Amino acid sequence: MADTLKKYITSDELKKHTDPDDLWISIQGKVYDVTEWKKIHPGGDILLLNLAGQDVTDAFIAFHPGTAWKYLDNYFTGYYLEDFQVSEVSKDYRKLATQFAKSGLFEKKGHGTVISLCCCFLMLMACFYGVLCTDSFLIHIISGGLLGFTWIQVAYLGHDSGHYQIMKTRGFNKLTQILTGNCLTGISIAWWKWTHNAHHIACNSLDYDPDLQHLPVFAVSTTLFDSIRSHFYGRELTFDYLSRFFVCYQHLTYYPVMCVARFNLYLQTFLLLFSKRKIPDRALNILGILVFWTWFPLLVMCLPNWTERVLFVLASFCVCAIQHVQFTLNHFAANVYVGSPKGNDWFEKQTSGTIDIACSPSMDWFFGGLQFQLEHHLFPRLPRCQLRNISPMVQELCKKHNLPYRSLSFFEANKVTLQTLRSAAMEARDLANPVPKNLLWEAVNTHG
The missing domain is CATH 3.10.120.10 (Cytochrome b5-like heme/steroid binding domain)
Structure with missing residues (x-):
């Protein structure tokens, strides 16, 4: 009835x-x-x-x-x-999620957070000591590299706190996000949430996923040559003469660009925080950014001359480039598509758009859990210490439904990514394909 x-x-x-x-x-x-x-x-x-x-x-x-x-x-x-x-694969996915919840895996966070916090604090203090208490040129440059490695580990903590509570309460969790993101790295947690959540939902959609929208510098697919519209940024991703020039050499500029990619993240943070867009905790985010742009320049200025200051900053950025490379390895060479994400094939889209990085358990700390990219995309609330444990079950589910599960070594993932970039670069060099008139303003204002 x-x-x-x-x-x-x-x-x-x-x-x-x-x-x-x-x-x-x-x-x-x-x-x-x-x-x-x-x-x-x-x-x-x-x-x-x-x-x-x-x-x-x-x-x-x-x-x-x-x-x-x-x-x-x-x-x-x-x-x-x-x-x-409900599709059969969705039924199995939901059963697996229920099984993890009943087993308490979402709450079992281990001691990784405390250990990581302690390590980050010790590395940061060692960096400060190297800059403030020694006169050695070599120690100063090593300190810059140590700061870059600290930023890598701090970013993992910010990522964890953004997906699930690593602290006891939501208030302390938000404080951790501001400290790890804004205050220590200069990258706003508000910007990260804005882009990262969209990336998870629209994984590897050329027009909906901001993590693939890098024109004029990179194009992972020739589809981007058609100047498609970004639904995330709300404007056209123009493939003009300037874009063609950069893309033609993207397989050669990939690593150099990664070494200075941090400048772009700082720019994106300022563009968002001072935009008209509604930003949660805008004042708190701006305050955190001001903290970073107070202590970091002061630390750099404590070095004796401009040569050491520039090399210190470059050393920190180049070491941190390892993480930027890792982020792109997980998706640049995976399958892409055009259009909005679909709820009824959400599981399939995650498997299609992600690549895992195979490594030994002893290297899990280095990759911050993100080497299990597919596992993380399927269960983003799962603490990183559980990702290796559930990996066999995810592989079995993919095998059962004939879905891809790609796991490559770090070297292999780099090779495949470079091949993807080179393939698009060779297509961009085909002058038979016309491009629209070069718009310098559009190029300067391309986000991502």
Whole structure:
């Protein structure tokens, strides 16, 4: 009798509600109006806008703890999805997520956070000592490299705190994010959340994933030669003469660009924090950035001359480039697509767009857990100490459903990435393909 009283709509009718002022989604066949919720959604509005008008059960399970389900009733429209169906791979994925939750894996964070914090503190103090208390040129440059390595490990902590609580309370977790991101690295946690959450949802979509939108410097696919529109930044990614010039040599400039990529991250932080876009905790983020741009320049100026100052900064950036390379290895050579992410093939898109880095357990600290990129994308709330443990189960699930599970050594991943960049570079050199008139303003203002 209860079923006959239910109100139903079809998937086609649900797809009509994709406007920012009329935004509906479905979770396990129940339809929710999240128009107002998107304004205060902790993960930002981009995620909801990208998945609007479709069933998003898998993505909801991936990013939310069990406590989040109780809030859904506040947004229930009273409608159910008439043609709601669950694929076999989604059924198995949800069973696996339930199994991990019952086993308490999402709460078992280990002692990695405390150890990492202690290591970062010791490395930072050693860097300060090398700069302030020695006169050795070699020690000064080594101190710069040590600072870069500190930034790598600090970034892993910021990444962990952004995906799950590494501290006891949400307040202390937010404080950790500001300290690790803004104060110690100069990169805003607000900028990271804005781009990183969109990347997870639209993994390797050329027009929705900001982590693949690097024109005019890089193009991982010839599709970008068509000057496609970025739905993340809300403008066209222009492939003009300047872009063609850079892309033609991208396989040669890849590592040099990674060595100075940090300058771009600083720029992106300032562009976002001082934009008109609504930013959660804007004042706190700006304060954290001011802390960084106080202590870092002061530390650099303590060096005796400009030669050592420049080399110190370059040493820190070049060491930190290892992490920038790692981030691109996980996705640059994976499969790409054009269009918005789809909730009903969310699992398949994650497997298609990610590459793991094979390494021994002794190197897990070096990669910060992100060598298990697919495992992290499927279960982003899972503490990094659990990723190696669940990897065999993820591999088995991929094998069962004939989905790719790619795991390459660090050397192999570099090789494949360079091959991908070179392949696109050779296509860009084909002068038979015309490009639009060069727009220098567009090139200077390309984000990402």
